[in-house]
Amino acid sequence: MKIHPLPRIFFSVSKCIVLPALSVFFLVSSCNVTKTKTGQTSEISGPVSTGESSVDSNNVISNQIYKQYHTVEIDFEGPETSEDAEDNPFLNYRLDVVFTSGETTYNIRGFYAADGNASETSADKGNIWRVRFTPDLLGDWTYSAKLYRKNNIAVQGDILEADKVQILNNKGAFKVTESDREGVDFRAKGRLVASQGYYKFQNTDMYWLKVGANSPENLLGYVDFDDTYRMASSSKEGEASTTDEIHSYPTHLKDWKVGDPIWKDGKGKSLIGALNYLASTGMNSVYFLTMNILGDGKDVWPYAKPDEFTRFDVSKLEQWEIVFKHMQSKGILLHVVLQETENETMLDNGDTGLLRKLYLNELIARFGHHLALNWNLGEENGPADWSPLGQNDVQRKAMAKYIKETDPYNHPVLLHTHSHDPLRSDILDSIVGYKYVDGLSLQQDERKETAEVIERWRTNAKEAGHEWLITMDEIGKWFQGAVLDSEDPTHESLRKYVLWGTLLSGGAGVEWYFGAKHPHNDLNSEDWRQRDRLWQISNHARVFFEENLPYWRMQPEHNLINIKEAYCFRAEGEVYALFLPEVKAATIDLSGESGEFELFWFDPLNGGELQKGSVDTVTGGAVQALGNPPAVVGEAHNDWVCLLKKI
Structure with missing residues (x-):
């Protein structure tokens, strides 16, 4: 079994539905947008539900659907306390939540979240305890939560002598489907x-x-x-x-x-x-x-x-x-x-x-x-x-x-x-x-x-x-x-x-x-x-x-270029990337190579597409001249990047 270590990873709930007779809150919406107080919309990472959550005879929450790499946020009702309570909620309580899918298990520790909406209310007291988890696997997941109480339990590994604090509906299940994100959003590709x-x-x-x-x-x-x-x-x-x-x-x-x-x-x-x-x-x-x-x-x-x-x-x-x-x-x-x-x-x-x-x-x-x-x-x-x-x-x-x-x-x-x-x-x-x-x-x-x-x-x-x-x-x-x-x-x-x-x-x-x-x-x-x-x-x-x-897969080989302060990065037999502070009489040592390489130029100051210069190709087996780059289009400069690609 693949076991991941107990850490402090939790999930915040900015909007929640209170399920009748339950002491657990879930961030539930039918889409990935919620309304703020001002009427503006803001993107959230909560679950998508195709219907109402269900609770079975064992008080297990199910029918929640989350997207892969989106944050699962779950709130639990626990003891009423505050940031400055004599019984320190950060030090003397510990919320552990185990998330399991098949043979993969994550042990995630939760945290004290005041009233569950503190970003809006600035609350420093309440009875909400929160966990955040980002699932990486598609399919069915279950979770089980336990809240412990003992002096300094937050920084101690031993929970055997700690008191268990009751939290209802401490078990649940949800399904993870493919992410709907694309582009630079990290939820499109993962961790x-x-x-x-x-x-x-x-x-x-x-x-x-x-x-x-x-x-x-x-x-x-x-x-x-x-x-x-x-x-x-x-x-x-x-x-x-x-x-x-x-x-x-x-x-x-x-x-x-x-x-x-x-x-x-x-x-x-x-x-x-x-x-x-x-x-x-x-x-x-x-x-x-x-x-x-x-x-x-x-x-x-x-x-x-x-x-x-x-x-x-x-x-x-x-x-x-x-x-x-x-x-x-x-x-x-x-x-x-x-x-x-x-x-x-x-x-x-x-x-x-x-x-x-x-x-x-x-x-x-x-x-x-x-x-x-x-x-x-x-x-x-x-x-x-x-x-x-x-x-x-x-x-x-x-x-x-x-x-x-x-x-x-x-x-x-x-x-x-x-x-x-x-x-x-x-x-x-x-x-x-x-x-x-x-x-x-x-x-x-x-x-x-x-x-x-x-x-x-x-x-x-x-x-x-x-x-x-x-x-x-x-x-x-x-x-x-x-x-x-x-x-x-x-x-x-x-x-x-x-x-x-x-x-x-x-x-x-x-x-x-x-x-x-x-x-x-x-x-x-x-x-x-x-x-x-x-x-x-x-x-x-x-x-x-x-x-x-x-x-x-590339390695630096700066000494292959004859110009001082030039850089060479290569995957041997495949590609070379060269930075040339100037290009006059620039050469590269290809004596260890065979075959032909196509030669392109890139403008490091002005950017743009790859361009062709005075030399189209160079051949391995000898020291080769790189020729001249194209004329600068844009702000003038002397440095160029040269790309050699094996044909």
């Missing part, structure tokens, strides 16, 4: 996992390449979320300056569309609009912190109070969930960054004890059901001169292990690095090959070294027996990053050394960090349009890779 150094849709042959926004890191420091504010403004060397104002994203209000989600009679529109805009550019990933207490922004935390680490803000977290669901429907991966270098030791002094386990449990439970998500162990993880109280090797390994063993969906776990060696390598040398870390969220200060660093750590990981997925997520220098289009219209160094250097060296993706000392920086950016050109350039690279390359 992303780490495989052979890349993101891959689980149980398919489809791979996925990441391009997106690394800033603002405090994305969730947003005025429309309940109880969200800046604890203190700051203006320190080494970080972006802040004021008392938090994010409102006013310029993106126009990007919200009728039918998009909102909460509380119109809140959330500007953030939803910002995500709409980013998705429209082809970007598919956003990096954000879920806790920056003691960190740079000091405006994001999941707790009811920022100095009480065992009580969570139910309504705020439900509002986060509304945003996360929308991101998934727009094809945006949730890059969840769990802590900052300044607060690595805030919980349990860096250990994975009661407080850290509880924090991780709640996030996994409430948000782990999402299909495209990776857990980042923390920004700049490990001690540094400016933050000497970082986690040590034993502590970061314990944290990674706990996440992998608690998350039932096997989401990738990444480690965000320092920006240079030996500070970076001292940490990575001790964790490379560790099976509970799936890869690196790389920070790199010197742009020209990007390709070499990625290739080196991919090789080190492979030699250590556990391949790493490496994404280039924070390019330096820390004060600069990716500046505005108005400051750097063609983003030449980012395009050459970082974007194409990463992807043609085996990197699994790129995110753009905005730096600390430029307008619209890593903490105060309100308008993603300020870097519209950068998103376009990034999307050109993503489209080229997806349409032309089996990149997950």
